[in-house]
Amino acid sequence: MTTNTTASTEVTQVATTRPVQPTLGWAPWRRAFWYHATFWSRTWRGQVISSFLFPVLYLASMGLGVGKLVNHHSGGVSGVTYLEFVAPALLAMTGMQIASNESMWPILASFKWTRSYWTAVSTPITPRDLVIGKLSWVAVHVAMVGVIYTCVLEAFQTLLSPWAVLLPLAGVLTGLAYAAPIAAFTATQENEKSFPVFYRFAIIPMFLFSGSFYPISQLPSWLRVVVQFVPLYHGVAICRTLALGQGSLATTGYHVGVLVALAVLGAYLCDRNFRKRLEA
Amino acid sequence: MVTDPPCSVAQVLTPDSRVSLVAARGLVKRFGDFTAVDGIDFEIYRGESFGFLGPNGAGKTSTMKMVSCISPPTEGSLTVLGQDPKTKGPQIRARLGLVPQEDSLELELSAMDNLMMYGRYFDLPRAEIKRRATELLEFTQLSERANEKADNFSGGMKRRLTIARSLISDPDLLILDEPTTGLDPQARHLVWERLYRLKSEGVTLVITTHYMDEAEQLCDRLVVMDRGKIVAEGAPQALIQQHSTREVLELRFGMDGHGPRAAAVADLADRVEELPDRLLLYVGDGDEALAAVHARGLAPLSALVRRSTLEDVFLRLTGRTLVD
Ligand SMILES: Nc1ncnc2c1ncn2[C@@H]1O[C@H](COP(=O)(O)OP(=O)(O)OP(=O)(O)O)[C@@H](O)[C@H]1O
Ligand SMILES: [Mg+2]
Numbered sequence: 001m002t003t004n005t006t007a008s009t010e011v012t013q014v015a016t017t018r019p020v021q022p023t024l025g026w027a028p029w030r031r032a033f034w035y036h037a038t039f040w041s042r043t044w045r046g047q048v049i050s051s052f053l054f055p056v057l058y059l060a061s062m063g064l065g066v067g068k069l070v071n072h073h074s075g076g077v078s079g080v081t082y083l084e085f086v087a088p089a090l091l092a093m094t095g096m097q098i099a100s101n102e103s104m105w106p107i108l109a110s111f112k113w114t115r116s117y118w119t120a121v122s123t124p125i126t127p128r129d130l131v132i133g134k135l136s137w138v139a140v141h142v143a144m145v146g147v148i149y150t151c152v153l154e155a156f157q158t159l160l161s162p163w164a165v166l167l168p169l170a171g172v173l174t175g176l177a178y179a180a181p182i183a184a185f186t187a188t189q190e191n192e193k194s195f196p197v198f199y200r201f202a203i204i205p206m207f208l209f210s211g212s213f214y215p216i217s218q219l220p221s222w223l224r225v226v227v228q229f230v231p232l233y234h235g236v237a238i239c240r241t242l243a244l245g246q247g248s249l250a251t252t253g254y255h256v257g258v259l260v261a262l263a264v265l266g267a268y269l270c271d272r273n274f275r276k277r278l279e280a
Numbered sequence: 281m282v283t284d285p286p287c288s289v290a291q292v293l294t295p296d297s298r299v300s301l302v303a304a305r306g307l308v309k310r311f312g313d314f315t316a317v318d319g320i321d322f323e324i325y326r327g328e329s330f331g332f333l334g335p336n337g338a339g340k341t342s343t344m345k346m347v348s349c350i351s352p353p354t355e356g357s358l359t360v361l362g363q364d365p366k367t368k369g370p371q372i373r374a375r376l377g378l379v380p381q382e383d384s385l386e387l388e389l390s391a392m393d394n395l396m397m398y399g400r401y402f403d404l405p406r407a408e409i410k411r412r413a414t415e416l417l418e419f420t421q422l423s424e425r426a427n428e429k430a431d432n433f434s435g436g437m438k439r440r441l442t443i444a445r446s447l448i449s450d451p452d453l454l455i456l457d458e459p460t461t462g463l464d465p466q467a468r469h470l471v472w473e474r475l476y477r478l479k480s481e482g483v484t485l486v487i488t489t490h491y492m493d494e495a496e497q498l499c500d501r502l503v504v505m506d507r508g509k510i511v512a513e514g515a516p517q518a519l520i521q522q523h524s525t526r527e528v529l530e531l532r533f534g535m536d537g538h539g540p541r542a543a544a545v546a547d548l549a550d551r552v553e554e555l556p557d558r559l560l561l562y563v564g565d566g567d568e569a570l571a572a573v574h575a576r577g578l579a580p581l582s583a584l585v586r587r588s589t590l591e592d593v594f595l596r597l598t599g600r601t602l603v604d
Contacts, residue, residue: 028403035397115382119398122350122373123374123398279351280351
């Protein structure tokens with residue numbers, strides 16, 4: 001008498017007068033991409049200006065300050081001036097920096113505070129669209145900054161090889177090797193506690209020990225082994241090869257391979273973790 | 281039994297010619313070992329306004345997430361707009377509007393930009409989104425603040441903006457998860473009034489609420505949920521008739537307990553419920569019962585005669601109150 005829940009069980013099949021039209025459009029993920037682009041575009045002027053300013057300051061300090069000292073004492077590094085040696089590393093470092101910034105707080109915010117991912121999945125957008133949209137946005141963001149940086153490097157006459165036109169792509173690859181695994185991690189987090197720790201004990205050491213400022217041959221041998229697991233090291237190596245036109249195809253292939261593998265593995269984990277969280 | 285294959289418009293009518301938009305059988309949602317939705321059946325028809333009434337934790341939101349094809353059922357069968365959410369999620373969601381329980385507006389964006397952004401998720405042309413957004417801001421009485429950041433909005437305005445947002449795709453089915461929780465009475469009435477308008481325009485509404493007055497006002501038909509199960513189903517008035525008396529006499533005595541008084545008046549009512557702060561006497565005629573109480577020399581501090589509500593139905597079925 002208390003329950004009477006089954007309404008007209010005789011009805012076997014049901015539908016609507018207006019059957020669902022597959023009006024999903026091409027590549028729905030591009031709408032998740034535009035979401036990020038829209039927010040970026042609201043402050044793009046400031047971002048472009050700082051994109052010029054930062055490399056200029058970096059090159060000035062490295063070239064005029066440290067570079068003078070190094071060149072004076074040892075006549076450059078690996079046969080090039082110190083400025084030529086450190087300049088291309090900038091692309092990889094920036095790839096790492098943009099990617100890690102984009103993949104921690106903003107992603108957690110979209111899950112927890114603005115809930116914009118929940119908003120998106122209540123529309124035809126799927127968790128996978130969100131992942132592709134986010135990663136492609138990071139790629140485009142790094143590429144835009146990378147193009148500006150490369151122009152600045154060229155203006156400082158630090159690029160010795162025509163392969164240097166590929167520098168922005170090396171930045172993008174480095175960025176994705178960071179963005180994808182970090183985003184996959186962020187998707188499992190309930191709060192931001194781990195982010196500052198990650199910055200201090202992972203990002204900053206990588207920044208310092210990945211051969212950006214000196215060749216890793218200067219490091220003790222055990223650290224040279226550890227560095228092989230650091231994406232930034234591979235990114236810096238690729239950038240340097242492209243900028244200076246030195247290095248073998250085999251080693252470059254190895255560096256590219258490691259970064260691609262990380263990005264692909266990260267993207268796979270992102271896809272899984274986003275879906276797990278949003279479809280709970 | 282309707283066994284004919286679907287006709288050309290993929291439409292199957294029920295025996296009483298209602299079109300079913302959502303059909304759930306044995307729907308279960310588990311989170312780990314915890315069962316949030318415990319095998320429920322319901323069917324929602326085109327043009328009606330269907331409610332899920334239940335207290336906190338009853339499983340309303342979990343059910344809405346399944347119906348809106350965000351979260352897949354753990355068990356059971358679910359059909360939404362005639363399709364299977366497992367395989368046609370994005371296609372179905374293209375025809376749904378969802379007002380989630382927690383506001384999820386882009387606070388940095390203006391009201392208008394919130395609608396523009398959301399409309400693009402549905403791949404609508406910009407000009408069309410703009411046209412609909414202008415109309416919907418008008419409808420939700422936000423036109424004057426269209427270009428203001430959503431961050432500056434009051435709770436009621438945010439809720440209305442969320443409703444406007446959910447309508448941008450001109451949905452076949454509008455799902456509202458606690459549309460007025462946390463709003464002050466005036467803001468609630470404004471939302472209700474807009475929902476009435478939608479209802480009268482023939483929009484199919486699914487509403488969850490733990491307010492019995494909201495359910496009574498807005499829902500043609502509803503299910504009462506408790507602890508993941510459906511404990512009753514029907515039209516609000518029919519449920520009240522079925523599970524409660526016409527009137528209720530509420531008696532408040534002092535702080536020294538109702539126990540003995542409950543026994544003293546038990547024979548005056550069909551049923552007596554003892555709440556922490558008052559006695560509820562379920563009777564046909566409240567005034568008559570009150571006179572009888574007085575005649576027995578009992579002097580309540582206050583007495584109130586009212587009509588039975590869904591709250592009483594819930595109390596009857598579960599032994600607990602809806603809002604704690
Ligand atoms: N993602 C989740 N993981 C674990 N438990 C969950 C999850 N979502 C909901 N629950 C649990 O399921 C139960 C039902 O939750 P639900 O949100 O569906 O209830 P509700 O009826 O919407 O309640 P309220 O009125 O508070 O919104 C609750 O006990 C809740 O804690
Ligand atoms: Mg809820």
